[in-house]
Amino acid sequence: MSRAAFSRQKGTGALVVATGFRHYEPFIGEYGYGRRPEVVTLPDFIRLLDRSDGGEFLVHNGRPVRSAALIHCVGSRRIPGVNDAPEGRRQNEYCSRVCCTASLQAAIEFKKKFPDTVLYELYRDIRAYGRGHEDYYLEAGRNQVIFARFTPEAPPVVDSADDEESALKIIVSDTLLGGEQLDIPVDLVVLAVGMEADHASSLVEMFKLPVGADHFLLEVHPKLRPVEVAVTGVFLAGTSQAPMDITESTSAASAASAILTRGYVELDPFTAEIDPERCTGCGDCIGACLREGALYRVEGRDPRLAEVNPALCQGCGVCVAACPENAIELAGWTLGQYEAMVDAIVNDPSSDAAGGLS
Ligand SMILES: Cc1cc2nc3c(=O)[nH]c(=O)nc-3n(C[C@H](O)[C@H](O)[C@H](O)COP(=O)(O)OP(=O)(O)OC[C@H]3O[C@@H](n4cnc5c(N)ncnc54)[C@H](O)[C@@H]3O)c2cc1C
Structure with missing residues (x-):
């Protein structure tokens, strides 16, 4: 697991939504x-x-x-x-x-x-x-x-x-x-x-918070990640998530604060990585990126090369496909690794793919 201290990122490190x-x-x-x-x-x-x-x-x-x-x-x-x-x-x-x-x-x-x-x-x-x-x-x-x-x-x-x-x-x-x-x-x-859910729509819009069919905020998984939303660094506490009493609200809040008191947040390791030797700063990746702020241009450099904010990058790989210079790879899923995987499958005599392709 890669670890990134949010305090090293720009702006607020974590957000607890307890809007009730x-x-x-x-x-x-x-x-x-x-x-x-x-x-x-x-x-x-x-x-x-x-x-x-x-x-x-x-x-x-x-x-x-x-x-x-x-x-x-x-x-x-x-x-x-x-x-x-x-x-x-x-x-x-x-x-x-x-x-x-x-x-x-x-x-x-x-x-x-x-x-x-x-x-x-x-x-x-x-x-x-x-x-x-x-x-x-x-x-x-x-x-x-x-x-x-x-x-x-x-x-x-x-x-x-x-x-x-x-x-x-x-x-x-x-x-x-x-x-x-x-x-x-x-x-x-x-x-x-x-x-009823009571989150100002501006908050939902601002942080791109997922909203369920019942209009309450939606956690990633009710059992495995019950106080996290799909947006990294945002945690839910209390009735912003669902109807519950005070005991349940406080235990949800302490689950969120337990994550925060660690002082760091474990990030998904499969984020985009940019090769500065290849990047020309064209900005195609920034235009294609699905998460605002996950890719940005480095200020004060010429050309202004793209950089990844690993706290925001979801590792979807859209930028990899968008880059005309092949300057972006997804950690753990590089193009070289993919090619090696395909080669291994194709060259494995016991695999159906090998039979089909030979
Ligand atoms: C009629 C009734 C009786 C109840 N009686 C009991 C009971 O006896 N025992 C019990 O355990 N539970 C009871 N409950 C449930 C209890 O009220 C809730 O579990 C509890 O209030 C939930 O706490 P919360 O912090 O999630 O939300 P809330 O109590 O709603 O607090 C959310 C706070 O966030 C603020 N806020 C909202 N948006 C923003 C924003 N954008 N920026 C800043 N602040 C914001 C709100 O003004 C509010 O102060 C009762 C509920 C009802 C409806």
């Missing part, structure tokens, strides 16, 4: 959001709970919240053809992973602070995946949170209440009760919104 996520913003009218002040998102609800200073009921919009319902999977796990995103919005088919546990935690806090209330959790699946997170589900049950399960084909409908007692009503078919339709009067509807 943004909350899914429901569209106007999604479960009444934006039309009814009694429909809020889970982060709004958590803030309301944090700010509440006792009393018999949580107060929202000047009204006591005697009953509330949390709706899961808002903006996540969409199924194309079943519940498509509206035009211009991302079709988030992935599970945002943290919202189930966050909803259960909020539900428990609500019921503990305001025990004389009724709270429903309307869910598709409970995915309390983290260590010990199942306990939140059990604790929510012990605190009389009422669970009702709906299908993707029949999500809950939020409507105006039939009387003055409540602000809204929710209509949902509960598969736990064999599909029985429930009409639930509520004062507050909480939408458990998911996570």
